[in-house]
Amino acid sequence: MKASLTLQEHHYELLKELLQHDDGTEGAAYLLCGNSFIISDPWDRQEHHKFISYAVEKVPDEDVVSQSQLHITWKTDSFVKTLKQAKIRGLTVAIIHSHSDLLAFSEQDDLNEPDLVDLAKNRNGLDTNLLSLILMPSGEMIGRLWVSRNKNIPLILIRIVGNAIRLHYPDRGKGIPSSILQRQALAFGESLNQDLSLLRVGIVGCGGTGSAVAMLLGRLGIGHIALFDKDVVEESNLNRLHGAFRDDVKQKLPKVQAIARSLLGLDVEVQTFQEWINEDICHEALKSCDIIFGCTDDHSGRLLLNRFAYYYATPVIDLGLALEVANDVGSLRFACADGRVTVLMPKHSCLLCHGVIDPVQARDENLKRIDPDEFERRKKEAYVLGEGNPSPAVVTFTTSVAIMAIEEFLHRLQGWRGENNAIANRVRKFTLTTDRNQGATYNPNCPICVNQDIWGLGDRDLFLEVL
Structure with missing residues (x-):
């Protein structure tokens, strides 16, 4: 199975506004996503789960326990409320937070997120998945899909669509140049x-x-x-x-x-x-x-x-x-x-x-x-x-x-x-x-x-x- 995300441009701009702070401290938000499930991609015959941004939800200031340029922690009350919204509309929840200098998931992310996966599955059902995203000051993004507390799948592509179409994927700009082009x-x-x-x-x-x-x-x-x-x-x-x-x-x-x-x-x-x-x-x-x-x-x-x-x-x-x-x-x-x-x-x-x-x-x-x-x-x-x-x-x-x-x-x-x-x-x-x-x-x-x-x-x- 492969997974990707389509992020509407106005949602992307709102996320940057919410997560990127002048003092460099990390920020966090939730993204409610629509689902596009493809049983067999016509080109590679793989199962593909595409997510589409539907709405952005801010993590309330009162839920934030602590934050710095290296971390952010918050209470899960707002996460549970967002899961409830997702269940009603048939959507998937993504948690997104900013990093100041690391375009990768940290060890702390790896430790914390499985517990959120368990919470999501207990609240919304065992077939519930959880997306996790990181936003950099440059605007670059990476993401992964948790299918169980022990297994996640890196997103192969994040598309930002609007007046501009931006593509984020591993090793962009590092491909082998085409002699034809x-x-x-x-x-x-x-x-x-x-x-x-x-x-x-x-x-x-x-x-x-x-x-x-x-x-x-x-x-x-x-x-x-x-x-x-x-x-x-x-x-x-x-x-x-x-x-x-x-x-x-x-x-x-x-x-x-x-x-x-x-x-x-x-x-x-x-x-x-x-x-x-x-x-x-x-x-x-x-x-x-x-x-x-x-x-x-x-x-x-x-x-x-x-x-x-x-x-x-x-x-x-x-x-x-x-x-x-x-x-x-x-x-x-x-x-x-x-x-x-x-x-x-x-x-x-x-x-x-x-x-x-x-x-x-x-x-x-x-x-x-x-x-x-x-x-x-x-x-x-x-x-x-x-x-x-x-x-x-x-x-x-x-x-x-x-x-x-x-x-x-x-x-x-x-x-x-x-x-x-x-x-x-x-x-x-x-x-x-x-x-x-x-x-x-x-x-x-x-x-x-x-x-x-x-x-x-x-x-x-x-x-x-x-x-």
Whole structure:
């Protein structure tokens, strides 16, 4: 079994505020975490328990018995109260404290924490686990998962996700440099290449934008890619589907296989899923991803990814392209040519608030998928929306939108644009040769991006609490 933690950026900043003191004394807090349990990671087939930060709880000042630059001790009253909260919400408790100069667990930590494990199991049940984390003045973090008083597992990765994406893992920056990516390292530094090689990235939708994203990620040095698309290659795809050929149309080759074939020979492990993403087989793979590119053009798929980004605090970069030909007689110009890249995660507005998703159309798409006969009956009676004419599509524009998405992804990992330059919603007006960083007005009743109760909640009895 392996374990990791996703820490929402605003929780990380709050922890630094609570734990880091001007006089160097150690501080402590609790972190309530959602659970994402993966029975079999699609790349290494290992069991993986991912934790997601849900809420930060301060250790009350009155509970602190003593503290110095070398230690902190506190009464367990607040720990028991936090365990009670965790039990009610189906969460896991993490204890986190600061060290001033040691990025490792001390002998005192090793002595004290097994007793807390026993207390947690006695209070919340024998299957209860306990996380333990250390925060350094530099912001670096390490952690471990206690599964019993005699056994703990080091966290393989701590992801901090927000306007910046920071990765903490053993020996970061000490990997073997890649000769293939040497010139990329000259631009971004060698640590980024190591980060990219560890990441698991999902691409949902393998058409014009999705195939371009896959080609770019493979060349950037991403180590693990999952491709999701139920469709096969059709003749109308060939003008924009990177990696597809005319023979693929004859053979009705799945799009995911066409793209995977084009990534052969690169240092990337590719897993393919020729399924709709709400199928059970896809849930484990989606949960295994550190970041997801949403390249689907259907409302139903977008609606699911929109929820996923907030329940699992997994960044979803959603891509869209709108091309509309002018109605002028004899005109060959565009009335609209807009590319869009929207980043979804807690503290970011969602696709519902941006007006990108039509819930009615999403409902009808779901009906067509699960009961096509009923869909056709309702369509005849005008109870559902039928399919319209195909939209215009040009490979240069779909590829350009893919590049916009990759640029945002790289900036959040490496910061190449400079501080405070993450763009949550970027629209490129191709006809005006301009980019616009467009915000969105939050719907105060939005059940997703305004409802902090679901941020980082993780696994529920129903996937994303959707029937």
